[in-house]
Amino acid sequence: MKNQKKNYLLKKIFKNYKSIKENKFNFPLLNNGYSKEDLIEGTKTIISGNLTMGKKTRIFEKYFAKKIGAKYALMVNSGSSANLLAFFCITNALKKNRVIKGSECIIPAVCWSTTLWPIIQSGLKPVFVDVDLNSFCIDYSKLVKKVTKKTKVIILVNVLGNSPEIKKIRNFANKRKIYLIEDNCESLGSKYGGKYLGTFGDFGTFSFYYSHQVTAGEGGMIVCKFKDDYDILKSLRAHGWDREIKKKKVRDFNFINEGFNLRPLEVSASIGMNQFKRLDKMMKIRSYNRKEIIRNLKKSKKWNNQFRFFNPSKNLNPSWFGLPFLINKKKKFDKEKYLKFLNNKNIETRPIISGNFTNQFAVKLHDIKFKKKELENAQIIEDYGFFIGLPTEKIEKNKIYKLVDHLLQIDNY
Numbered sequence: 001m002k003n004q005k006k007n008y009l010l011k012k013i014f015k016n017y018k019s020i021k022e023n024k025f026n027f028p029l030l031n032n033g034y035s036k037e038d039l040i041e042g043t044k045t046i047i048s049g050n051l052t053m054g055k056k057t058r059i060f061e062k063y064f065a066k067k068i069g070a071k072y073a074l075m076v077n078s079g080s081s082a083n084l085l086a087f088f089c090i091t092n093a094l095k096k097n098r099v100i101k102g103s104e105c106i107i108p109a110v111c112w113s114t115t116l117w118p119i120i121q122s123g124l125k126p127v128f129v130d131v132d133l134n135s136f137c138i139d140y141s142k143l144v145k146k147v148t149k150k151t152k153v154i155i156l157v158n159v160l161g162n163s164p165e166i167k168k169i170r171n172f173a174n175k176r177k178i179y180l181i182e183d184n185c186e187s188l189g190s191k192y193g194g195k196y197l198g199t200f201g202d203f204g205t206f207s208f209y210y211s212h213q214v215t216a217g218e219g220g221m222i223v224c225k226f227k228d229d230y231d232i233l234k235s236l237r238a239h240g241w242d243r244e245i246k247k248k249k250v251r252d253f254n255f256i257n258e259g260f261n262l263r264p265l266e267v268s269a270s271i272g273m274n275q276f277k278r279l280d281k282m283m284k285i286r287s288y289n290r291k292e293i294i295r296n297l298k299k300s301k302k303w304n305n306q307f308r309f310f311n312p313s314k315n316l317n318p319s320w321f322g323l324p325f326l327i328n329k330k331k332k333f334d335k336e337k338y339l340k341f342l343n344n345k346n347i348e349t350r351p352i353i354s355g356n357f358t359n360q361f362a363v364k365l366h367d368i369k370f371k372k373k374e375l376e377n378a379q380i381i382e383d384y385g386f387f388i389g390l391p392t393e394k395i396e397k398n399k400i401y402k403l404v405d406h407l408l409q410i411d412n413y
Contacts, residue, residue, distance in 0.1 A: 079207025189319030216272035355382025
């Protein structure tokens with residue numbers, strides 16, 4: 001009887017469900033991010049009354065780990081929280097060979113705020129390194145020059161589905177006993193030499209934010225290789241207690257570690273799991289859309305090499321969720337006006353992550369030493385880069401034609 005009522009309610013809720021289709025031209029970062037099945041799974045979880053982290057979260061964690069070839073996976077409430085846990089694990093008092101506060105951590109200048117802040121919050125010193133203009137990821141040749149005896153951690157940012165020379169970096173880190181963390185929040189599904197990005201590092205972090213490859217509204221995942229790290233991550237995720245670690249309880253609330261409350265919701269796990277099963281299919285459609293947009297741009301009569309597109313790194317099978325552009329402008333132009341024009345035409349744009357993060361005001365609040373002249377490529381990406389979304393449904397030809405026409409109005413700016 002209970003199930004009959006639940007099924008009746010679900011049918012009633014989704015009886016008139018339709019994909020939202022705009023009559024006017026509209027090109028958002030993500031269109032119709034949730035399928036009918038995603039919403040049904042989420043609604044089932046809400047109706048069940050089991051809203052806090054539980055069985056569905058554990059099922060998703062195991063499925064995720066198995067799919068990408070990770071030993072352990074732990075779901076959290078965001079990709080940012082996953083980064084935070086990685087740094088608080090490697091500096092944790094319970095960890096053998098932990099990183100001592102004051103040690104240095106290499107970080108690409110093109111990064112997100114919560115790639116940087118966990119470094120500082122865990123007591124480490126960030127060392128910014130420039131990126132290359134082919135992948136928009138950290139430049140390996142510049143990275144090795146920045147490593148000192150104080151360097152104990154490298155965090156990579158796999159940008160918009162792409163990858164740096166990750167095998168070289170992994171081998172380099174191994175030889176020097178440097179921890180490697182992959183911020184893979186923008187590259188879920190990408191494979192380098194047949195191996196998933198996010199599994200090369202000692203820790204890999206993932207995001208299920210709205211516009212990413214898989215969206216659960218919010219949510220994230222962290223993967224690791226060793227049981228000791230996994231146990232530390234579990235305690236850090238939930239207040240520092242040992243509830244999920246020890247089978248034999250000393251007492252109900254036994255705190256063995258410092259901690260946070262970074263637990264996900266069951267509804268995020270339900271939607272995320274359902275979407276994750278469709279990741280390969282969505283990757284193919286997005287890749288097709290990317291090729292079609294670029295092909296139509298280049299065959300337009302207005303095409304005059306106005307844009308440079310980054311290509312997948314060698315040996316990489318990429319998972320795109322956005323199409324980045326690097327504007328080929330020799331003379332100064334008004335990027336702000338151009339992007340405002342695109343926005344007025346209902347084309348949603350974003351910077352490449354956040355551009356050169358050293359320009360952000362918040363960086364000035366901390367004693368971080370860097371030389372701007374050593375971050376030239378990061379500045380080029382800030383000044384001339386942006387990206388648009390790639391839908392998970394094939395784009396209609398007329399829509400591509402309109403998009404291309406609007407994008408090529410750049411000559412007017």
